[in-house]
Amino acid sequence: MTAIERYAAPQNLDEALGILQQGEVTILAGGTDLMPQTKAGRIAFKPTLMNIGRIAGLKGVTLDGEHLRIGALTTISELLRDPLIAQHAPVLAEACDHFASDQIRNAGTLGGNINNASPAGDTLVPLIVLDAEVELASKPNGSVATRRVPLAEFFTGPGRTKRAANELLTAVRIPLPKPGHVARFYKFGTRPALDISTISIGIAGIKRDGALTEARIAYGAVAATPVRGRSAEAAIEGRRLDDDTIETAANAARDEVSPIDDVRASAWYRKELIHNMTRRMLDHVAHA
Numbered sequence: 001m002t003a004i005e006r007y008a009a010p011q012n013l014d015e016a017l018g019i020l021q022q023g024e025v026t027i028l029a030g031g032t033d034l035m036p037q038t039k040a041g042r043i044a045f046k047p048t049l050m051n052i053g054r055i056a057g058l059k060g061v062t063l064d065g066e067h068l069r070i071g072a073l074t075t076i077s078e079l080l081r082d083p084l085i086a087q088h089a090p091v092l093a094e095a096c097d098h099f100a101s102d103q104i105r106n107a108g109t110l111g112g113n114i115n116n117a118s119p120a121g122d123t124l125v126p127l128i129v130l131d132a133e134v135e136l137a138s139k140p141n142g143s144v145a146t147r148r149v150p151l152a153e154f155f156t157g158p159g160r161t162k163r164a165a166n167e168l169l170t171a172v173r174i175p176l177p178k179p180g181h182v183a184r185f186y187k188f189g190t191r192p193a194l195d196i197s198t199i200s201i202g203i204a205g206i207k208r209d210g211a212l213t214e215a216r217i218a219y220g221a222v223a224a225t226p227v228r229g230r231s232a233e234a235a236i237e238g239r240r241l242d243d244d245t246i247e248t249a250a251n252a253a254r255d256e257v258s259p260i261d262d263v264r265a266s267a268w269y270r271k272e273l274i275h276n277m278t279r280r281m282l283d284h285v286a287h288a
């Protein structure tokens with residue numbers, strides 16, 4: 001394991017990006033993933049450990065034109081209590097309500113959950129169905145450069161993302177929901193609380209006259225990354241949510257996921273859960 005040669009605690013974004021630009025930096029936010037992973041030897045610290053916790057500009061939830069902007073350092077507890085999240089993205093708060101314990105929620109951040117890039121990360125599926133994008137900042141030539149990536153395209157494998165080593169995830173942006181917007185999240189674990197997802201599902205769209213448009217479906221813990229359910233989405237897009245449509249979508253959902261067998265569940269069981277829960281959630285949306 002590489003020894004830490006330098007500990008940095010920048011006070012602002014500019015300073016943090018300057019440190020990142022020098023290379024070989026491990027970013028520390030709440031540490032609830034990083035510390036157990038380094039202790040277990042699963043990942044090694046880089047020579048510089050940079051604690052971003054003091055950067056005030058990375059905290060909190062604000063309205064930014066037609067978007068909700070959530071700073072990367074916003075904790076899971078803060079998301080649960082935030083009035084803007086309750087008003088514009090309640091499905092995210094719902095997911096946070098199934099997340100770990102109070103102690104972990106108080107320390108764990110949204111940016112950490114996203115960058116840890118676990119296929120079972122609880123905020124990822126609701127954010128994907130809300131069409132969230134991540135904001136990445138870097139300072140390649142002495143001035144700050146920012147780019148945005150849709151969250152659905154951000155993950156490249158377990159623990160891997162499109163973030164470059166010199167970039168910091170600064171915020172998540174969610175378009176404000178249109179009238180008629182509905183969103184649901186479901187997490188199944190083997191215990192009712194304090195459990196990693198066996199599977200999770202998010203569903204969203206605009207409900208009008210019994211039909212769903214701009215349909216979004218995403219699954220967690222059924223592939224190497226959280227994934228959009230494009231076949232199930234196509235099965236419901238613009239159609240009345242009657243029994244036939246719902247069953248067709250639930251079958252498409254089961255057929256498009258390729259989960260693995262592991263200690264939490266067999267692949268077969270996960271596929272059945274995806275089918276049954278997609279059907280149940282669409283039923284709820286239809287009758288809401």
Ligand SMILES: Cc1cc2nc3c(=O)[nH]c(=O)nc-3n(C[C@H](O)[C@H](O)[C@H](O)COP(=O)(O)OP(=O)(O)OC[C@H]3O[C@@H](n4cnc5c(N)ncnc54)[C@H](O)[C@@H]3O)c2cc1C
Pocket residue numbers: 026027028029030031032033034035036052072073098099100101104107108109110111112113114115116120121122123163167168169170194195196
């Ligand atoms: C007991 C326990 C229970 C848990 N339960 C759950 C659960 O129910 N659901 C769930 O989803 N997760 C769970 N977790 C995982 C963890 O708590 C979350 O993923 C948490 O949100 C991580 O945030 P953090 O601030 O602690 O990240 P850290 O551990 O500080 O960082 C995680 C990773 O992200 C990187 N990183 C952090 N912030 C940034 C940034 N702004 N830009 C770029 N890279 C960054 C770090 O370098 C590191 O690689 C649990 C963990 C523990 C220990």
